[in-house]
Amino acid sequence: MRSDHSVGWGAVDDGVVERLRSIVxxxxxxxDDGAVAAFSxxxxxxxxxxxxxxxxxxxxxxxxxxxxLSTQRRIPVVPRGAGSNLxxxxxxxxxxxxxxxxxxxxxxxxxxDELLAVxxxxxxxxxxxxxxxxxxxxYLPDPGSKxxxxxxxNVATCxxxxxxxxxxxxxxxxxxxxxxLPTGEVIRTGGRLWKDVAGxxxxxxxxxxEGTLAVVTEVTVALVPAPADSRxxxxxxxxxxxxxxxxxxxxxxxxxxATLEFLDNKCVNAVEDFAALGLDRSAGALLLFGDDGxxxxxxxxxxxxxxxxxxxxxxxxxxxxxVAASEALLEARRCSLPALARLAPVTVLEDVGVxxxxxxxxxxxxxxxxxxxxxxxATFGHAGDGNLHPTAxxxxxxxxxxxxxxxxxxxxFAAALDLGGTITGEHGVGAAKLPWLADRLGADQLALLSxxxxxxxxxxxxxxxxxxx
Amino acid sequence: MSGPSRELPIVPRRxxxxxxxxxxxxxxGIFDAGLLDRCISCGFxxxxxxxxxxxxxxxxxxxxxxxxxxxxxAGRLEPDDPTLQHEASFCLGCRACETxxxxxxxxxxxxxxxxxxxxxxGHGPAPARWLxxxxxxxxxxxxxxxxxxxxxxxxxxxxxxTPHVMLGCAERVLFPKVSRAAVALVDGAxxxxxxxxxxxxxxxxxxxxxxxxxxxxxxxxxxxxxxTTSGGCAAHLADALGRDRVVEISEYLARSGWxxxxxxxxxxxxxxxxxxxxxxxxxxxxxxxLGVFAQPRQLLEQIADYVELPSAGSCCGAAGSYSVLxxxxxxxxxxxxxxxxxxxxxxxxxxxxxxxxxxxKQGLLRSKVKAVHLVELLSQAAPRQ
Numbered sequence: 001m002r003s004d005h006s007v008g009w010g011a012v013d014d015g016v017v018e019r020l021r022s023i024v025x026x027x028x029x030x031x032d033d034g035a036v037a038a039f040s041x042x043x044x045x046x047x048x049x050x051x052x053x054x055x056x057x058x059x060x061x062x063x064x065x066x067x068x069l070s071t072q073r074r075i076p077v078v079p080r081g082a083g084s085n086l087x088x089x090x091x092x093x094x095x096x097x098x099x100x101x102x103x104x105x106x107x108x109x110x111x112x113d114e115l116l117a118v119x120x121x122x123x124x125x126x127x128x129x130x131x132x133x134x135x136x137x138x139y140l141p142d143p144g145s146k147x148x149x150x151x152x153x154n155v156a157t158c159x160x161x162x163x164x165x166x167x168x169x170x171x172x173x174x175x176x177x178x179x180x181l182p183t184g185e186v187i188r189t190g191g192r193l194w195k196d197v198a199g200x201x202x203x204x205x206x207x208x209x210e211g212t213l214a215v216v217t218e219v220t221v222a223l224v225p226a227p228a229d230s231r232x233x234x235x236x237x238x239x240x241x242x243x244x245x246x247x248x249x250x251x252x253x254x255x256x257x258a259t260l261e262f263l264d265n266k267c268v269n270a271v272e273d274f275a276a277l278g279l280d281r282s283a284g285a286l287l288l289f290g291d292d293g294x295x296x297x298x299x300x301x302x303x304x305x306x307x308x309x310x311x312x313x314x315x316x317x318x319x320x321x322x323v324a325a326s327e328a329l330l331e332a333r334r335c336s337l338p339a340l341a342r343l344a345p346v347t348v349l350e351d352v353g354v355x356x357x358x359x360x361x362x363x364x365x366x367x368x369x370x371x372x373x374x375x376x377x378a379t380f381g382h383a384g385d386g387n388l389h390p391t392a393x394x395x396x397x398x399x400x401x402x403x404x405x406x407x408x409x410x411x412x413f414a415a416a417l418d419l420g421g422t423i424t425g426e427h428g429v430g431a432a433k434l435p436w437l438a439d440r441l442g443a444d445q446l447a448l449l450s451x452x453x454x455x456x457x458x459x460x461x462x463x464x465x466x467x468x469x
Numbered sequence: 470m471s472g473p474s475r476e477l478p479i480v481p482r483r484x485x486x487x488x489x490x491x492x493x494x495x496x497x498g499i500f501d502a503g504l505l506d507r508c509i510s511c512g513f514x515x516x517x518x519x520x521x522x523x524x525x526x527x528x529x530x531x532x533x534x535x536x537x538x539x540x541x542x543a544g545r546l547e548p549d550d551p552t553l554q555h556e557a558s559f560c561l562g563c564r565a566c567e568t569x570x571x572x573x574x575x576x577x578x579x580x581x582x583x584x585x586x587x588x589x590x591g592h593g594p595a596p597a598r599w600l601x602x603x604x605x606x607x608x609x610x611x612x613x614x615x616x617x618x619x620x621x622x623x624x625x626x627x628x629x630x631t632p633h634v635m636l637g638c639a640e641r642v643l644f645p646k647v648s649r650a651a652v653a654l655v656d657g658a659x660x661x662x663x664x665x666x667x668x669x670x671x672x673x674x675x676x677x678x679x680x681x682x683x684x685x686x687x688x689x690x691x692x693x694x695x696x697t698t699s700g701g702c703a704a705h706l707a708d709a710l711g712r713d714r715v716v717e718i719s720e721y722l723a724r725s726g727w728x729x730x731x732x733x734x735x736x737x738x739x740x741x742x743x744x745x746x747x748x749x750x751x752x753x754x755x756x757x758x759l760g761v762f763a764q765p766r767q768l769l770e771q772i773a774d775y776v777e778l779p780s781a782g783s784c785c786g787a788a789g790s791y792s793v794l795x796x797x798x799x800x801x802x803x804x805x806x807x808x809x810x811x812x813x814x815x816x817x818x819x820x821x822x823x824x825x826x827x828x829x830k831q832g833l834l835r836s837k838v839k840a841v842h843l844v845e846l847l848s849q850a851a852p853r854q
Binding site for chain 2: 032033034035037038039040041042043044045056082083084100102103105122124126145147148271273274275335336337338339341342345347
């Protein structure tokens with residue numbers, strides 16, 4: 001499949017660069033060695049590749065012109081938002097154009113009556129959330145990278161976050177999209193309607209398609225009234241598996257909390273090094289639980305969750321006193337991954353998911369795999385929705401460590417699939433996980449993905465070497 | 470049709486391989502070993518970077534610049550690559566990125582080492598070389614300061630506990646009132662005239678070895694505790710001499726329990742007396758480098774009605790020599806802040822660093838809001854002895 005497109009790409013020659021300059025303006029086309037080198041990475045370790053040219057369009061019409069040219073000349077185009085992707089999804093490993101969408105950064109509309117917002121693709125998730133909050137509304141998806149990541153990037157990966165269990169993920173809040181096909185046509189899918197079954201659900205198909213089918217330029221999202229109260233608590237356990245069992249107990253006891261996150265001892269210490277919140281560094285694991293709604297319900301649910309944790313052997317439980325303290329805890333949780341970088345030069349993060357009742361089992365298997373290969377793995381994740389982020393913390397100067405890390409990752413994927421899970425919960429397939437996609441989908445479904453890809457993108461120029469390729 | 474390889478490719482570009490994915494880069498030896506490895510390119514620094522806010526362009530972000538530094542170290546970019554030259558100079562060096570970096574990347578030292586290379590002999594911007602030369606001359610500095618009547622005591626006190634007020638190179642010439650007010654506020658302090666520049670300007674402009682040597686010399690000129698009215702100097706001195714040797718003035722006064730006689734008053738719109746309204750612009754290196762930001766606020770709340778400037782923690786564009794080297798960009802960084810200050814309806818905006826003070830004074834030339842140094846207001850409110 002990949003070999004179909006990886007040969008015979010059109011060259012980015014002077015004529016192409018001249019055309020690109022005439023489309024978006026000379027100052028928005030970069031070809032200097034240094035300028036393109038800066039766009040040679042996203043947030044994925046061990047992956048990098050320099051594009052031939054970086055193009056920053058300022059409008060949907062300019063995106064369409066660039067794509068039309070690229071299809072004509074068979075030049076790869078890699079759409080990119082903030083470049084915080086964790087699966088090498090914005091990497092130009094075939095060279096060509098990196099299409100940076102951060103100039104499309106306008107919030108077009110927040111409508112409190114219709115409970116929706118319309119934004120351009122390059123608006124950050126936090127900017128959208130702040131605009132909604134100014135109207136007393138809440139944008140629910142909150143990926144860990146929300147201060148950086150763009151809404152377009154969130155749509156491309158169907159980003160998740162800390163509220164998955166109760167509220168779902170990005171796909172549950174995308175009402176409509178404006179997107180440009182690789183052949184240059186501009187389509188509008190969905191719209192301002194909660195009910196709309198006219199045709200295939202292209203909105204959902206594009207959400208999570210990693211920029212391989214079309215370039216999303218504008219997003220209409222659903223908002224909800226902001227809850228009156230939102231609070232969290234922390235429970236400590238001897239081990240991560242114990243915390244995993246407490247998750248099952250919390251749900252069994254009748255609460256579906258907004259947030260249920262856990263961190264192992266290594267993560268707790270790395271986070272505490274940065275955030276200094278007074279977390280218990282000696283605990284084997286930390287479970288962060290939280291809920292939102294009217295104050296009485298929130299208080300009652302927090303008490304119930306604290307009791308559930310105690311029943312499962314929590315060694316200590318504390319409830320945050322106010323929203324600010326709760327937000328500090330969530331903030332600390334969001335920085336788990338980069339904080340782990342304090343431990344070693346390379347941190348290879350994974351993103352597997354398992355059915356919630358299998359969490360404790362999965363955590364045990366991760367420990368076994370890490371021990372077998374002699375690699376340190378720190379694990380944190382969204383315990384409530386079964387999405388785990390085992391992170392290999394590696395010193396590459398330790399001979400063979402990178403190879404053993406690859407073996408760890410392969411084994412973790414196999415374990416997740418064995419337990420009825422997936423190879424990626426929210427980060428996407430990208431170039432990093434494409435080799436394992438067939439294991440998750442099977443040959444027939446993978447072939448269907450290829451046919452869908454070909455229908456959208458006959459020249460195969462959009463984000464080659466990623467999901468669906 | 471063979472399936473794709475299950476190897477995680479370290480150099481995955483399939484044609485004309487050029488790769489930036491280095492870890493443990495040891496190439497040209499421009500950067501200290503390990504310094505570049507900490508960054509995992511998560512991008513958490515992007516939203517707080519003033520130059521990224523201006524350009525919305527990866528290369529003008531801390532993460533992008535670190536990618537460029539890695540390419541430089543690994544030899545994949547030429548030492549005089551124009552993007553490297555541009556970005557080494559375009560960065561304000563405000564270190565706001567360090568405060569939000571969960572990985573603990575030390576951007577400040579990285580930038581110093583980058584500029585040591587980029588602005589090595591014969592390569593740096595001419596005004597940077599001229600400035601470095603000028604502040605390193607001790608006698609002309611003293612003479613210029615004398616003309617401007619900076620605070621000075623003839624000789625250094627022999628008592629080892631006497632705090633020494635640092636006069637600064639720019640400050641003693643531009644704002645001599647500041648050192649006079651500082652000496653009045655610090656009980657028993659002296660301010661020996663025989664002291665040079667701290668070398669911060671050297672360290673930030675491509676000569677970190679020279680900057681360190683000057684700091685060490687100042688440390689010998691002023692043994693014991695050095696009290697400074699400049700956040701930028703404080704951070705540089707603390708780095709060279711040790712944190713315990715250096716106390717920034719707001720830190721000193723807050724620690725010693727300074728309290729005013731009364732709030733400073735002015736006349737309101739109907740002639741009724743009211744407390745003055747003030748806001749504060751942080752010094753980047755004081756806040757981001759030394760973690761001092763609560764203290765000046767605490768002092769100001771005692772003498773005035775204090776209003777927080779929303780962008781107080783973000784650079785004003787002065788950035789040491791930046792306003793001289795890149796005047797246009799310096800003004801672009803400052804512009805939104807001026808609008809914020811005007812909207813607050815304050816009497817004064819307070820600075821804790823001479824560079825910021827000059828920048829704000831120039832920006833507010835035609836405004837009714839006055840820019841002053843913290844100690845100028847504090848000394849007015851100090852109880853008369």
